[in-house]
Amino acid sequence: MAKTEAWHAAGERRTVETKPPVPRAILVGVQLPGVDDVAHAANIEELGRLVNTLGYEVVGTISQKRDEIDGATVLGKGRLEELAAMTGGTGVVGSMAVPRKSKARERFQDGDGKKPNARQPEPDSEVQPKPEFVIFDHEISPGQARNLERATGAQVLDRTGVIVEIFHRHAHSREAKVQVEIARLKYVSPRLREAPGSGRQQGPGSGESDLELDRRKIRDRLAELKEQLDDIQRDGDQRRSARRDQLRVALVGYTNAGKSSLMRALTGSEVLVADKLFATLDTTVRALQPEMNPRVLVSDTVGFIKKLPHDLVASFRSTLAEALEASLLLFVVDASDPAYESQLEVSRSVLREIGAETVPSRLLFNKIDRVSEADRAALHAKHADAILLSAMSPADVASLRETIIAFFEAAMVEDQLVLPYAKQGLLSDVYEHTCVLSEDYDATGRIMRVRGLPDAITRLRRTLAVP
Incomplete structure (x- = not known):
C-alpha cells in the first residue's frame, strides 16, 4: 500500500493508504x-x-x-x-x-x-x-x-x-527458488540489450561492454545455481531412496485441476489451496489418512500447462521424479473445463518426456459437482474406466481411498519373517513396510506372518538375517 497525506475538514492531516x-x-x-x-x-x-x-x-x-x-x-x-x-x-x-x-x-x-x-x-x-x-x-x-x-x-x-x-513469485522452498531462478536467467539472458549511452567498463573486466558484463554475470550465476541444485537434488534423491519400499501415489495433472484440494482431502494436510494457476510449485508428501500399515504416501506435484517452457520442465526434474518413482499416478482432470481433453494430453506429454508413461495410472475427473448430468453421462461413456468425483465430497474421497488401497493390496503377498532377539530394534521397520497379521515366538526370535509388497519383504529378510 502507498501512503499519502490528506487534509480533512477538521483541519488535521491524516495518512491515507492507497492501492498501487x-x-x-x-x-x-x-x-x-x-x-x-x-x-x-x-x-x-x-x-x-x-x-x-x-x-x-x-x-x-x-x-x-x-x-x-x-x-x-x-x-x-x-x-x-x-x-x-x-x-x-x-x-x-x-x-x-x-x-x-x-x-x-x-x-x-x-x-x-x-x-x-x-x-x-x-x-x-x-x-x-x-x-x-x-x-x-x-x-x-x-x-x-x-x-x-x-x-x-x-x-x-x-x-x-x-x-x-x-x-518466480510462487516459489517458496529453496529447491523451487533455485530451479526457477535458473529458468528465469536462461529466459532473460538472450533478451538483454545494450542500454543507451553505455560504454566500456573501467577497472576489473575492462574492455567489456555493459551488455557483455551482464551476460558474464548471468553465466557465473547459472554455474553457481547449478552446483546448488545438484547438492539439493542429491539430498532429495536420498530421501526418495529411503522411501523406495513404501507405497507411493502421485497426483499429476494440469494446473488448477484441483490436485491440492484432493491432496488435502486424502491426507488431512494443510496444503495451499487457491483458485489460481500454479498455486503449488513445491512437492508435498503426506501419508494417506486414516493411516494403514504399510503406509501409503501421497505426493502433490507441480501442475502442467500448454507450452510449458522447456527450461522449467528440465529444472523441475526432481519435482517430476515424484511421478516417475511413484507406484501409482492419479491423473487429475478438471471435468468442468471444456478444454479438458487437450489439458490431459499436455499432462501425458510432459510425463512421457521424463519417461513416466509406463507407471500404472488412473484417470480422475475432479470437480464433477460442477458438471451437468448429461455431461457426466458423456464423460462416463467416453472414459468408462475413469473415476468421477469431487474433492469436496467426503463420500467420493473415501471411495477413492478404497480404490488406492485395493490397487496396492492386489500386488501384496503373504510371507513369514523371523526377527532375531538381537535385532528387536528393527521391529518398527517391519511394521512400517508391512501389515503384521500374526506374531509368535520360538528359540530363534519373533515369528511374524506379514503381508506386503514382494520387494519390501525381500529387503526386510536381508536386513533381519543373522550373519
Whole structure:
C-alpha cells in the first residue's frame, strides 16, 4: 500500500493508504492453420488467467488469423497499427526516438520479482492510462520483442515470460527458488540489450561492454545455481531412496485441476489451496489418512500447462521424479473445463518426456459437482474406466481411498519373517513396510506372518538375517 497525506475538514492531516495502480495489459494471439476457433479461444482465455495470476488487468485482446507468424513483428501491418493505437505507440518499427533500457536487463538487475511501476494518470484526470504491457500467446524472439516495443511503446512479454514470472513469485522452498531462478536467467539472458549511452567498463573486466558484463554475470550465476541444485537434488534423491519400499501415489495433472484440494482431502494436510494457476510449485508428501500399515504416501506435484517452457520442465526434474518413482499416478482432470481433453494430453506429454508413461495410472475427473448430468453421462461413456468425483465430497474421497488401497493390496503377498532377539530394534521397520497379521515366538526370535509388497519383504529378510 502507498501512503499519502490528506487534509480533512477538521483541519488535521491524516495518512491515507492507497492501492498501487494495477498494471494493464493487452493480450495478442495469432491463429495459425490447424488451430480451430475453439482451441484458439481457449488458449487466449488461459493466457488471460495467467496474466490475472500475475496481478495484471486484461483490458483488451487482439487476434489475427495468419498462415505463419511474421518474423519481425508477429502480426501483420494492419493489426500492428491497431495494437499501437490501443497502447499509444506509432505502429512503426524503429520509430522510438530514445531507445529504452532493456526490460530484460531491468528484471535481471531487480531480481525481487516486483511488478514494474505502472504509468499513472495525472491527478483528477478522467483519462484512462494506456496499457503498459502487450502479452503474446506465443514465444517471441528478442528481436521481435524489440521491434514490438518500438512500435507500441509498451513492454512486451510472451507466454513463457509470464509463466516464468509466476513461478518466480510462487516459489517458496529453496529447491523451487533455485530451479526457477535458473529458468528465469536462461529466459532473460538472450533478451538483454545494450542500454543507451553505455560504454566500456573501467577497472576489473575492462574492455567489456555493459551488455557483455551482464551476460558474464548471468553465466557465473547459472554455474553457481547449478552446483546448488545438484547438492539439493542429491539430498532429495536420498530421501526418495529411503522411501523406495513404501507405497507411493502421485497426483499429476494440469494446473488448477484441483490436485491440492484432493491432496488435502486424502491426507488431512494443510496444503495451499487457491483458485489460481500454479498455486503449488513445491512437492508435498503426506501419508494417506486414516493411516494403514504399510503406509501409503501421497505426493502433490507441480501442475502442467500448454507450452510449458522447456527450461522449467528440465529444472523441475526432481519435482517430476515424484511421478516417475511413484507406484501409482492419479491423473487429475478438471471435468468442468471444456478444454479438458487437450489439458490431459499436455499432462501425458510432459510425463512421457521424463519417461513416466509406463507407471500404472488412473484417470480422475475432479470437480464433477460442477458438471451437468448429461455431461457426466458423456464423460462416463467416453472414459468408462475413469473415476468421477469431487474433492469436496467426503463420500467420493473415501471411495477413492478404497480404490488406492485395493490397487496396492492386489500386488501384496503373504510371507513369514523371523526377527532375531538381537535385532528387536528393527521391529518398527517391519511394521512400517508391512501389515503384521500374526506374531509368535520360538528359540530363534519373533515369528511374524506379514503381508506386503514382494520387494519390501525381500529387503526386510536381508536386513533381519543373522550373519
